[in-house]
Amino acid sequence: MMKFLKRAYLGIIFLFLYTPIVVLIAFSFNSSKSRGQWGGFTLKWYLDMLGDRQIREALVFTIVIAVLSTVLSTVFGTVAAIGVHNLGRVSKTAVLNLNNLPVLNPDIITGVALMTLFISTGLPLGPVAMLIAHIVFSTPYVILAVLPKLRQMNRYTAEAAMDLGATPAMALRKVILPEISPGIISGALMAFTMSIDDFVISFFTAGTDATNLSILIYSMAKRGVKPSINALSTVMFAVVVILLLIINKRSDKGEELLL
Amino acid sequence: MRLLAWPYVGWMAVFVVVPLLLVLVYSFTSGDIHDVSTWQFTADNFARFNEPTYLKVMGDSFVLATASTSICLLLGYPVAMIIARADIRYRNLLLMFFLVPMWMNFLLRTYAWMSLLSPNGLINRGLQALGLPILEIMPGPWAVLLGMVYNFLPFMVLPIYTVLSKIEKPLLEASSDLGANKFLTFWKVIFPLSIPGVVSGITMVFMPAVSTFVISSLLGGSKTLLIGDVIEQQFTYERNWHFGSSLSIILMIIILLSMAVMSRIDRKPAEGGRAV
Numbered sequence: 228m229m230k231f232l233k234r235a236y237l238g239i240i241f242l243f244l245y246t247p248i249v250v251l252i253a254f255s256f257n258s259s260k261s262r263g264q265w266g267g268f269t270l271k272w273y274l275d276m277l278g279d280r281q282i283r284e285a286l287v288f289t290i291v292i293a294v295l296s297t298v299l300s301t302v303f304g305t306v307a308a309i310g311v312h313n314l315g316r317v318s319k320t321a322v323l324n325l326n327n328l329p330v331l332n333p334d335i336i337t338g339v340a341l342m343t344l345f346i347s348t349g350l351p352l353g354p355v356a357m358l359i360a361h362i363v364f365s366t367p368y369v370i371l372a373v374l375p376k377l378r379q380m381n382r383y384t385a386e387a388a389m390d391l392g393a394t395p396a397m398a399l400r401k402v403i404l405p406e407i408s409p410g411i412i413s414g415a416l417m418a419f420t421m422s423i424d425d426f427v428i429s430f431f432t433a434g435t436d437a438t439n440l441s442i443l444i445y446s447m448a449k450r451g452v453k454p455s456i457n458a459l460s461t462v463m464f465a466v467v468v469i470l471l472l473i474i475n476k477r478s479d480k481g482e483e484l485l486l
Numbered sequence: 487m488r489l490l491a492w493p494y495v496g497w498m499a500v501f502v503v504v505p506l507l508l509v510l511v512y513s514f515t516s517g518d519i520h521d522v523s524t525w526q527f528t529a530d531n532f533a534r535f536n537e538p539t540y541l542k543v544m545g546d547s548f549v550l551a552t553a554s555t556s557i558c559l560l561l562g563y564p565v566a567m568i569i570a571r572a573d574i575r576y577r578n579l580l581l582m583f584f585l586v587p588m589w590m591n592f593l594l595r596t597y598a599w600m601s602l603l604s605p606n607g608l609i610n611r612g613l614q615a616l617g618l619p620i621l622e623i624m625p626g627p628w629a630v631l632l633g634m635v636y637n638f639l640p641f642m643v644l645p646i647y648t649v650l651s652k653i654e655k656p657l658l659e660a661s662s663d664l665g666a667n668k669f670l671t672f673w674k675v676i677f678p679l680s681i682p683g684v685v686s687g688i689t690m691v692f693m694p695a696v697s698t699f700v701i702s703s704l705l706g707g708s709k710t711l712l713i714g715d716v717i718e719q720q721f722t723y724e725r726n727w728h729f730g731s732s733l734s735i736i737l738m739i740i741i742l743l744s745m746a747v748m749s750r751i752d753r754k755p756a757e758g759g760r761a762v
Contacts, residue, residue: 233568236564236565236568237565237568237569237580240561240565240584241583241584243636244584244587244636244639245587246602247595247598247599247602247636248587248590248595248598250598250601250602250608251594251597251598251601254601264611303493303494303497304494306490306493306494307490307491307493307494309487309490310487310488310489310490310491310492310494311491311494312487313487313488313490313491314488314491315488318491322491322494322495325495325498325502325503326498328498328502328503328506329502332738333693333694333697333737333741334697335697335698335699335714335717335718335734335737336506336509336697336734336737336738339509339717339721339730339731339734340505340506340508340509340734341501341505342721343505343508343509343512343727343731344501344504344505344508346519347508359501363501363502366494366497370494395487424591426591426592426593426700427699427700431721441591441593444591444593444594444597445593445700445704448593448596448597448600448704449703449704456597457601460590460591460594460597460598463590463591463594464589464590464591464594467589467590467591468586468589471589
């Protein structure tokens, strides 16, 4: 009896979670424009989406920002993490608290605060401002992903390498980096996902001429429901699911290695 | 090697600390936002909260965020418990099924409800087919509440699940050996041990719920204005950064206060545990 109740409850919750998504995906193949009626299977909305210049430009823009902010925040975050790892106890705690500030702050606060900074200092809102903003919110996550790997590392291996004649740069490249690379890759994947997933901070730093996918979807949704958004949603969902499956697979493997 | 940390500290100072200080300065001044010489110190921005419009905005935000957090807790706790107690073979699979919807961009998740709840959407077609009256909750506060619960439920389940899955079975067996029934075991053993998870779940739901503007602007229409909506309006259309900043400061204070309250609750059971 109890078992049945548990299953039924979980079933209802899953129904609640999945219905909107399934309906959204199903209606992206619906030839009727109506939101409540099935008019037969079609790929019309996907073709519409591919033919839409606005969507194409927003897609390219989103990917360019995501790739650039991922590369820059991964390099920056990894270097910073190595520095933070070697700090003394007090300054380490202080820097880590600073690092947590954008993680804990609500997005809207980070967004308006950066917007205020950019306009006050004369940097126009737009692609560059948005790129900086994305690096600001992704780098803390890279650091949080790399630090545990540095902690696991034997601290004497780098010293041993240098005793054996390696320069600090060589020790970094040949000893430290290979050792912490799983953390770097997880951090990079996280930065990429956060960048393509972000709306609020992008919205406040985009200005008028920069439009990424989430900003485009927001403005389209505010004007009303449109079938080509369903198609776009389906594609974006599929991409994120694939990306996160890769991340999960990686962390599963990491756990196995630890065991 | 430690020198490598300093460029990052400088970067964070410029792009995290300075912007927040700017918001603080704007909140206590008035004048033309582009001309510093016109600025004057004032507390008027905060006095505007006494206006009925903004009192209602604050009240609505607080009520909706509290309500959605409570509903998430009531719905989410049993989910976390069922998953944590499930057979180990299915546990990760169940957890994954629970988390996959969260991987969809939250804008799209909210948009999905927009089309479901619309007057000729699937839900209302279904109700009509059954001869029931149609549901006209969108745009409005009930739709916003629904959107919040839908978007943030996983944030409640995950921390509670993490804590519950760490409770060791012998502890529960000991409780029942000592004569406690299932309810007593839950109330005296499981629930107190899960409080850290509950606390972080509450924080993780309340914070995005009280600061959102996307859910309210897509599902709430112009009838449901939350703090986030007003901040957004002040910074974009109205261009009154001074007032927008004071709203941001208020929002941060609300969040800090709720986090402080939560961390107090978190500490109590530990003290109780030591006394025993």
